[in-house]
Amino acid sequence: MTQAFDTPPAVELHCHVEGTLEPELILELAERNRVSLPYADLDDLRARYAFTDLQHFLDLYYANMAVLRTAEDFAAMTTAYLRRAAAGGLRHVELFVDPQAHLVRGVPLEAVLEGVGGALAAAPDGITSGLIPNFLRDRPVDEASEVLDALLASGADLLGIGLDSAEVGHPPGDFADVYARARAAGLRLVAHAGEEGPASYVTDALDVLGVERVDHGIRCLDDHALVRRLVDEAVPLTVCPLSNVRLRTVDTLADHPLPGMLDAGLAVSVHSDDPAYFGGYVDDNHRAVREALGLDHAQVRRLADNAVDAAFVDDRRRAELRAEVAAWAQP
Numbered sequence: 001m002t003q004a005f006d007t008p009p010a011v012e013l014h015c016h017v018e019g020t021l022e023p024e025l026i027l028e029l030a031e032r033n034r035v036s037l038p039y040a041d042l043d044d045l046r047a048r049y050a051f052t053d054l055q056h057f058l059d060l061y062y063a064n065m066a067v068l069r070t071a072e073d074f075a076a077m078t079t080a081y082l083r084r085a086a087a088g089g090l091r092h093v094e095l096f097v098d099p100q101a102h103l104v105r106g107v108p109l110e111a112v113l114e115g116v117g118g119a120l121a122a123a124p125d126g127i128t129s130g131l132i133p134n135f136l137r138d139r140p141v142d143e144a145s146e147v148l149d150a151l152l153a154s155g156a157d158l159l160g161i162g163l164d165s166a167e168v169g170h171p172p173g174d175f176a177d178v179y180a181r182a183r184a185a186g187l188r189l190v191a192h193a194g195e196e197g198p199a200s201y202v203t204d205a206l207d208v209l210g211v212e213r214v215d216h217g218i219r220c221l222d223d224h225a226l227v228r229r230l231v232d233e234a235v236p237l238t239v240c241p242l243s244n245v246r247l248r249t250v251d252t253l254a255d256h257p258l259p260g261m262l263d264a265g266l267a268v269s270v271h272s273d274d275p276a277y278f279g280g281y282v283d284d285n286h287r288a289v290r291e292a293l294g295l296d297h298a299q300v301r302r303l304a305d306n307a308v309d310a311a312f313v314d315d316r317r318r319a320e321l322r323a324e325v326a327a328w329a330q331p
């Protein structure tokens with residue numbers, strides 16, 4: 001029987017698996033792996049989650065990854081994510097992972113891919129999934145290129161590639177060759193653009209990288225011609241409202257431009273980014289925007305349909321997900 005949720009069936013297209021590492025699990029893994037962390041206790045760790053901007057968050061996000069050492073650790077993190085997300089109505093997830101953040105710490109790529117991939121393959125409740133390694137745009141392009149080779153050689157089941165980390169000063173165009181090679185290898189292409197960076201990075205992600213979906217993209221609103229283009233070309237934007245507030249790219253949820261983006265006809269959908277850090281999973285994001293912005297049922301339905309349309313799934317799975325959203329939307 002399908003469970004009734006106050007939020008639509010969740011299609012998560014913008015979630016970093018390392019951003020699902022909850023504070024309790026950080027301390028548990030630290031103890032298991034004898035990693036010493038600079039936090040007195042859970043409260044001390046939690047007190048550090050008040051961020052001034054993206055870089056401030058990234059500093060803590062990368063520091064906390066020190067506790068992830070083995071495939072079992074990556075599996076434990078991913079399984080905990082799936083359990084929590086399933087309780088919030090998760091039906092399909094295309095999960096981001098940051099291989100370079102682990103390789104630079106001496107953790108082998110295989111441990112990352114086996115741990116995360118193995119847990120995804122064992123996802124509960126008919127949840128479907130794909131894995132999208134992201135390259136760190138604030139590290140050298142040559143490194144990304146080598147990691148792409150290693151990913152392709154690993155034989156892991158990969159859905160696509162993405163681009164994340166500190167955005168300003170790291171335009172998408174630097175990664176043109178990496179993206180061209182990934183595309184030739186049959187991978188789907190996404191990139192973070194227009195989170196803190198300018199609207200021109202969104203244009204570059206489309207024109208230079210050839211991405212099929214833009215992660216965040218909210219700064220497109222600074223460029224009317226770009227908005228028109230995104231509408232005309234139905235380019236999906238994976239928007240993360242709680243993240244935008246916590247990283248101060250938007251003042252408050254009530255100020256979030258999501259309703260205007262919907263009104264403009266942009267193909268926006270709502271996702272969680274780093275749920276353990278930003279105050280909620282995809283269902284929490286849906287609940288928060290509905291309450292803070294007073295979205296009506298039709299607007300929430302549109303967000304849910306947009307997520308299904310933007311998913312990298314085959315026709316059969318898309319039809320199933322569409323039907324689940326339609327069933328949820330029945331009065």
Ligand code: HPA
Binds near residue numbers: 061166192
């Ligand atoms: O919100 C984000 N932006 C860029 N890079 C990231 N890596 C994890 N989360 C983020």
Ligand SMILES: [Zn+2]
Binds near residue numbers: 016164192215273
């Ligand atoms: Zn992100």
